[in-house]
Each structure stands twice: as structure tokens, then as C-alpha cells.
């Protein structure tokens with residue numbers, strides 16, 4: 001396996017935006033990233049031996065009733081080496097130690113095959129995951145210095 005090390009810390013804003021971009025995840029504004037990263041319940045960042053961030057994962061939520069796993073990503077140059085699994089293992093350790101009985105843990109999966117290994121299961125057909133319409137958000141989000149709304 002390629003050498004790497006994990007830090008239990010939030011990615012830096014630049015690393016977060018870059019990793020989301022290179023991993024094909026929808027972009028966030030810098031302002032949103034600055035606020036969001038500060039408010040993580042839990043975050044891990046994976047670095048290569050040169051200290052460059054190559055992967056990340058976060059848990060957000062209220063810390064009591066609701067938890068959401070987000071931003072699981074590994075730089076494409078490093079995918080297929082077990083790093084995604086390593087990140088999710090850290091997230092699972094956090095959840096196992098911190099989620100009260102009967103609380104709700106969710107995620108929206110591009111890659112269900114990864115999360116199924118950790119006992120996540122589809123909400124459907126009992127429940128339907130829903131998201132706020134992006135056009136609505138574009139028209140109603142507060143303006144940012146860069147003018148981006150999504």
C-alpha cells in the first residue's frame with residue numbers, strides 16, 4: 001500500500017475545495033467551506049508522506065439526535081489502495097463511540113458499495129431521501145463575495 005498517515009483534524013479549506021474538485025464532487029464556496037469545516041462534529045484528513053492532503057471524511061450534525069457522514073473522498077491518483085476504507089473506518093469508530101441509542105445516522109451515497117461494507121443500507125423503499133432543488137437554492141441563497149450561490 002502507498003504510505004500515508006491520518007490526522008484526526010479537519011482538512012484545510014484549500015485542501016477541502018481541491019479534493020472535492022478532483023474527486024468530482026459538487027463545488028462549495030470558500031465562505032461555506034470555512035464555516036462548514038469549523039462546525040464539523042468529526043473530521044479526518046489523510047496525508048501522503050510529503051504532507052499533501054489526499055483524502056478526507058467528515059461527520060456533521062447536532063451531536064445528539066442526527067448525524068450525517070459527508071465529504072468522503074480520496075484523490076483519484078490514490079484511489080484503489082484501501083484509503084477510502086481507512087477513512088470510513090475512522091468515521092465508524094467515531095460513530096460507534098458517540099451516537100446515542102435511537103439516534104439517526106445518514107448519508108447520501110454516490111458509492112453505496114463502500115458504505116454497505118459498514119452496514120449502511122438504502123432508506124428506500126420505506127423512505128425516500130430528498131434534497132432541496134438546486135434552482136431554488138440558486139435563487140434564494142445568500143450572496144457570497146464570489147457571487148456563487150451553489
Ligand SMILES: CC(C)(COP(=O)(O)OP(=O)(O)OC[C@H]1O[C@@H](n2cnc3c(N)ncnc32)[C@H](O)[C@@H]1OP(=O)(O)O)[C@@H](O)C(=O)NCCC(=O)NCCS
Pocket residue numbers: 023024025071072073074075078079080081082083084085086108109110111113114117
Ligand atoms: C469512494 C472513494 C472514497 C473510495 O476510495 P478508495 O480509496 O478508492 O476506496 P478503497 O480502495 O478503500 O476501496 C474500498 C472498498 O471498495 C471496493 N471498491 C472500490 N471500487 C469499487 C467499485 N467501483 N465497485 C464496488 N466496490 C468497489 C474495494 O475493493 C474495497 O473493498 P475492500 O475494502 O472490501 O477490499 C473514492 O472512490 C472517491 O473519492 N470517489 C469520488 C468521491 C465520491 O464519490 N465520494 C463518495 C461520496 S458519497
